[in-house]
Amino acid sequence: MLSAVRRGPVLARALRACAPRTLQSPVVRSTHIVTNFQSPSAIPSVFRPQVRLLQSKSSLNQTAAAQTVQENEPPAKSLTEFSELGSEGLVEPNIIYSITQKMGISTMSDVQRLTIPQTLNGVDTLAQAKTGTGKTIAFLIPVLQKIITNDPTLARRGPGSFKFRSNSPDIRAIIISPTRELAEQIAVEARKVAASTGIIVQTAVGGTRKMEGLDRIRRQGCHLLVATPGRLKDILSDPRSGVSAPNLDVFVLDEADRLLDDGFGPEIEEIGHYLPDPVEVDRQTLMFSATVPREVQGIVRKFMKPDFQFIKAVKENESPTHLRVPQWSVVVRGYENLLPSVLEIANKYNQRREQDSNLRPFKAIVYFNCTASVQLYYEVLASLLNDPMDPRSRNPFGRNVYGMHSKLSQQQRTAASDNFRRADGGILISSDVTARGMDFPDVTHVIQIGLPRDRESYIHRLGRTARADKEGEGWIILHEEELGSAGKRLRDLSIKEDASLETAGLDLSREGQEVATSTANILNQVSAAMKLVDHRTKSDAYRAELSYLSSVFSRKRALVHALNELAVHGWKLPEPPAISRTAAQKLGLAGIPALKVSDDDARSSRGFRGDAFGDAFATQGRQRIQRSSYGGRHNAPRFSDRQPDQLEEFGFGKRTENRPYRPSRGRF
Numbered sequence: 194m195l196s197a198v199r200r201g202p203v204l205a206r207a208l209r210a211c212a213p214r215t216l217q218s219p220v221v222r223s224t225h226i227v228t229n230f231q232s233p234s235a236i237p238s239v240f241r242p243q244v245r246l247l248q249s250k251s252s253l254n255q256t257a258a259a260q261t262v263q264e265n266e267p268p269a270k271s272l273t274e275f276s277e278l279g280s281e282g283l284v285e286p287n288i289i290y291s292i293t294q295k296m297g298i299s300t301m302s303d304v305q306r307l308t309i310p311q312t313l314n315g316v317d318t319l320a321q322a323k324t325g326t327g328k329t330i331a332f333l334i335p336v337l338q339k340i341i342t343n344d345p346t347l348a349r350r351g352p353g354s355f356k357f358r359s360n361s362p363d364i365r366a367i368i369i370s371p372t373r374e375l376a377e378q379i380a381v382e383a384r385k386v387a388a389s390t391g392i393i394v395q396t397a398v399g400g401t402r403k404m405e406g407l408d409r410i411r412r413q414g415c416h417l418l419v420a421t422p423g424r425l426k427d428i429l430s431d432p433r434s435g436v437s438a439p440n441l442d443v444f445v446l447d448e449a450d451r452l453l454d455d456g457f458g459p460e461i462e463e464i465g466h467y468l469p470d471p472v473e474v475d476r477q478t479l480m481f482s483a484t485v486p487r488e489v490q491g492i493v494r495k496f497m498k499p500d501f502q503f504i505k506a507v508k509e510n511e512s513p514t515h516l517r518v519p520q521w522s523v524v525v526r527g528y529e530n531l532l533p534s535v536l537e538i539a540n541k542y543n544q545r546r547e548q549d550s551n552l553r554p555f556k557a558i559v560y561f562n563c564t565a566s567v568q569l570y571y572e573v574l575a576s577l578l579n580d581p582m583d584p585r586s587r588n589p590f591g592r593n594v595y596g597m598h599s600k601l602s603q604q605q606r607t608a609a610s611d612n613f614r615r616a617d618g619g620i621l622i623s624s625d626v627t628a629r630g631m632d633f634p635d636v637t638h639v640i641q642i643g644l645p646r647d648r649e650s651y652i653h654r655l656g657r658t659a660r661a662d663k664e665g666e667g668w669i670i671l672h673e674e675e676l677g678s679a680g681k682r683l684r685d686l687s688i689k690e691d692a693s694l695e696t697a698g699l700d701l702s703r704e705g706q707e708v709a710t711s712t713a714n715i716l717n718q719v720s721a722a723m724k725l726v727d728h729r730t731k732s733d734a735y736r737a738e739l740s741y742l743s744s745v746f747s748r749k750r751a752l753v754h755a756l757n758e759l760a761v762h763g764w765k766l767p768e769p770p771a772i773s774r775t776a777a778q779k780l781g782l783a784g785i786p787a788l789k790v791s792d793d794d795a796r797s798s799r800g801f802r803g804d805a806f807g808d809a810f811a812t813q814g815r816q817r818i819q820r821s822s823y824g825g826r827h828n829a830p831r832f833s834d835r836q837p838d839q840l841e842e843f844g845f846g847k848r849t850e851n852r853p854y855r856p857s858r859g860r861f
């Protein structure tokens with residue numbers, strides 16, 4: 194415990210040392226604050242950040258003239274209510290009716306007030322605003338309005354606007370999102386906003402039956418297509434699909450920076466080849482994200498008209514995360530302490546909630562960097578019992594333990610995200626597949642395990658809590674050896690250290706220690722559940738973590754030591770798993786004495802084929818996952834499913850044994 198306290202300020206020092214000069218001594222710049230866009234106090238605080246409209250000329254170092262509100266006359270009056278967009282004749286009353294009457298949203302958020310009047314003019318726009326501040330509606334309104342402007346018969350539902358009138362050339366707008374779940378979520382929101390119009394919204398996402406989707410588009414028609422890059426490219430490049438968009442008016446990239454980075458960039462560019470030439474068919478391009486790193490700002494120009502505008506609803510020197518989200522870092526003694534720390538965070542919150550009935554039920558997303566670790570910790574959490582001695586006792590999270598990563602079937606992914614969305618509380622163990630855009634209501638905690646691969650990932654993950662003016666907490670749990678990289682990656686973020694978790698600093702290699710009753714419970718729960726997860730799942734996670742962390746740890750020996758401790762004292766393996774000689778060489782770990790190396794390349798090199806994040810699941814995982822079906826309600830391996838000899842083996846049949854941590858007297 195003491196050692197954790199002593200380590201406490203280390204992250205702060207690392208972060209301070211790496212803070213850019215501008216943060217240490219703010220520079221006053223000439224700004225382009227649009228005064229008539231000042232936030233009215235009626236708007237909830239989350240929708241009221243300081244707002245600036247930047248000239249793309251200055252901020253993006255453009256040579257081409259940039260259109261800005263300052264150069265053009267600002268609107269005569271600032272519109273703040275959605276109803277005003279209708280009464281001013283800017284947006285179809287049926288769209289406004291759905292938003293205000295059916296969705297119950299009346300006041301525009303800053304990003305909405307800033308972008309909607311501008312984008313309705315048809316100007317290409319890059320917009321940046323914090324997570325959870327309503328960017329989806331901000332781009333949906335101009336998209337839907339444009340469709341209606343071009344075909345006024347679609348303004349209302351009716352025979353003229355339905356069915357047979359719609360066919361592939363009617364695709365007037367395409368929205369691309371990086372993940373399937375986000376595409377589905379955007380489509381659901383679009384259908385709500387367009388509910389009183391004749392606009393037909395369809396999706397084209399990977400993991401679903403392509404032919405079924407195409408059939409639906411052909412039968413029902415499609416004016417707005419929401420898609421993921423891979424599937425969109427697939428159907429546009431396939432002449433037999435019958436889907437093309439020769440009359441495309443609007444093209445939207447949600448989470449634009451992710452779509453333009455190295456991963457998706459080439460696909461997006463290829464999609465551009467299948468769309469009509471913008472010189473012949475004029476179209477508007479809209480890009481939205483909470484993060485727009487400098488590298489991406491350059492690429493944006495390739496897709497935009499020269500006079501595009503960059504609307505920024507985040508001040509230049511302001512933290513990109515919401516100030517009202519307390520963010521805490523915990524430096525654990527070893528990785529074996531991380532799951533107990535997560536449970537202690539949950540317990541402490543639940544204790545606070547007993548005193549304060551205003552607090553919402555604990556609902557957390559726990560992010561891991563490797564798919565294989567998501568799988569492992571999902572299985573452990575699903576196996577937790579309030580009393581590990583009593584197989585009939587409940588899981589501390591009830592039935593609401595969910596797992597989510599890209600190697601699951603689409604059905605499993607949809608079940609997990611739908612169930613977690615609906616759940617009153619619970620825990621979702623996730624990879625970055627839910628990090629962007631997903632709007633799960635009432636998430637109270639985002640807990641990030643280990644250092645995320647970049648600053649943007651941290652910001653987007655954190656953005657799953659404290660949405661739409663709700664409260665939330667952010668936690669990041671780090672190993673001491675990650676602090677150097679954390680200082681660089683997470684600079685300028687307001688993260689404070691927390692040194693209050695007893696489980697974070699304990700030496701878990703020593704059994705039988707005297708600890709608080711609550712801590713003893715946690716350690717015993719974790720220990721029992723850990724023993725129920727099979728060896729192979731743990732080996733996969735070991736190899737994936739070794740691969741991921743080899744670029745985070747500067748000292749390779751320390752890395753092997755940390756993971757070996759985790760394997761033995763955290764995962765309860767008799768010895769650390771072996772990795773193949775080839776893999777050891779690739780990772781620069783060959784020759785480290787503590788690393789167990791095997792010659793069995795076929796078996797132990799799984800997980801290293803070019804992807805640090807658990808390739809093993811592509812071949813092995815699915816069968817296993819299907820057995821312990823995801824999605825909470827039925828997913829935890831149930832004790833009734835286990836054989837009696839397993840109970841014996843794990844000590845559950847013996848009440849007095851297998852309780853290594855003894856509660857100390859007089860505490861708690």
Ligand SMILES: Nc1ncnc2c1ncn2[C@@H]1O[C@H](COP(=O)(O)OP(=O)(O)OP(=O)(O)O)[C@@H](O)[C@H]1O
Pocket residue numbers: 240298299300301302305322323324325326327328329330482483629630631632656657660661
């Ligand atoms: N003007 C508004 N007033 C209140 N709630 C709103 C408003 N606009 C949108 N919302 C709600 O706020 C939540 C977050 O919106 P949305 O998902 O569009 O955020 P976002 O900015 O796209 O976030 P992210 O950056 O994570 O993608 C949604 O539930 C949405 O319905």
